[in-house]
Amino acid sequence: MEILAAIPSPGTSEIELGPLPLRGYALCIIIGVFLAIWLGGRRWVQRGGQPGTVADIAVWAVPFGLIGARIYHVVTDNQLYFGEGRDPVDAFKIWDGGIGIWGAIAGGAFGAWIACRRRGIALPPMADAIAPGIAFAQAIGRWGNWFNQELYGRETDLPWAVEIDNGLDTGTFHPTFLYESLWCLGVGLLVIWADRRFRLGHGRAFALYVAAYTVGRFWIEYLRIDEAHEFLGLRLNNWTSIVVFLAAVAYLVLSARSHPGREENVEPRPDGEDGSDADGSGAEGAEAEADGGAAGAEDAEPSSAEPSADGEDAKPGKAQATTLEKAKPSAEPDAEESADRSEETADEPATKDESETAENADEGITTAKSAEK
Structure with a gap:
């Protein structure tokens, strides 16, 4: 049957950026990582976290994720790197493709756990924040398989079949990379909607992402024709999808029972900042405190006007006025005595001066009389 249309494969797996060639596979991974960090950062702040925290966590999560992805691929597809005619060094050439999402x-979870412990953050809320971003990153990353012309499905003549000419197979095949890319896009949108609708927390948004992804991955594995280990008629990735799906669903159910709702505080406040929450609970506490102070002042004012035990009304300020009146007579004599003392003190120098003047006058008269004699 004549193929009327098909998705062409790129002629090369490299993109020329000036003098530096960039692998299309690596470019897809880089774009996906940056998208996941950007979206995860926005969601983290919306959940009450601090800006920049997701980027700091990614410094640990991304390298660990790439290492784990490569190790999983090499272990599950070890026949590609070990054995007769194989070069074990190729196991380290991650730029040639070959990583496992599990x-x-x-x-990545292990690296994120280390980073979260260093910052005093719980891992489940962080996982919820980045879950849809990971799904979107996978949607972009799968196009790396298109650049490398790998991991395609069975032969087909469908209009959206992908053309493959990699020296091993030639023809049109199911574009499993496209199927998984679209599926991951839908998973990311599903997680965002469910998170807003049901306020998922305590790791349930991440568990929903994992459960939804495994459903699509289980179906896509049936279409792939690349070599893979099988057990009881199922590919290894099919069994992995089943186990992970059951674990994710169990976590969703148990977590909803033990920790309903969403976390209130996902990240400790930096030193120097107040502890008020983003929803204004700190302002509400301040208003309540001010209201309490005003109420206390109002309660204190009428207390002096309350009836006394003997039935008489105590007028405000009466006790203070009585005390002042009693103290006034005792204060007046003191003032008079002070005035008398001041007058006596002022008179003493004057009397002394007058006595000295009189004595000098007497001496002058005596001297004059002596001179006359």
Whole structure:
């Protein structure tokens, strides 16, 4: 049957950026990582976290995720790197493609756990914040398989079939990379909607992402024709999808029972900032405190006017006025005595001066009489 339309594959897996060639596979991963960090950062702030925290966590999570993804791929597809005619060094050439999403999730979660412990943050709320971003990153990253012409499905003549000419297979095949890319896009949108609708917390948004992804991955594995280990007629990734799906669903149910709702405080406040929450609870506490102070002042004012035990009304300020009146007579004599003392003190120098003047006058008269004699 003649193929009327098909998705062409790129002629090369490299993109020329000036003098530096960039692998299309690596470019897809880089774009996906930056998208996940950007979206995760926005969601983290919306949940009460601090700006820049997700980027700091990614410094640990991304390298661990890449290492875990590569290890998972090498272990599950070891026949590609070990054995007769194989070069074990190729196991380190991650730029040639070959990573496993389950290893990426496990390794990335371990790296994020280390970073969260260093910052005093719980891992579940962080996982909820970045869950849809991871799904969107996968949607972009899967196009790296298109650049490398790998991980395609069975032969088909559908209009959206992908053309493959990699020296091993030639023809049109199911574009499993496209199927998974669209599926991951839908998973990310599903998580965002469910998170807003049901206020998922305590890791349930991440568990929903994992459960939804495994459903699509289980179906896509049936279409792939690349070599893979099988057990009881199922590919290894099919079994992994089943186990992970059951674990994610169990976590969703148990977590909803033990920790309903969403976390209130996802990240400690930096030193020097007040502890008021983003929803204004700190302002409400201040208003309540001010209201309490005003109420206390109002309660204190009428207390002096309350009836006394003997039935008489105590007028405000009466006791203070009585005390002043009693103290006034005793204060007046003191003032008079002070005035008398001041007058006596002022008179003493004057009397002394007058006595000295009189004595000098007498001496002058005596001297004059002596001279006359």
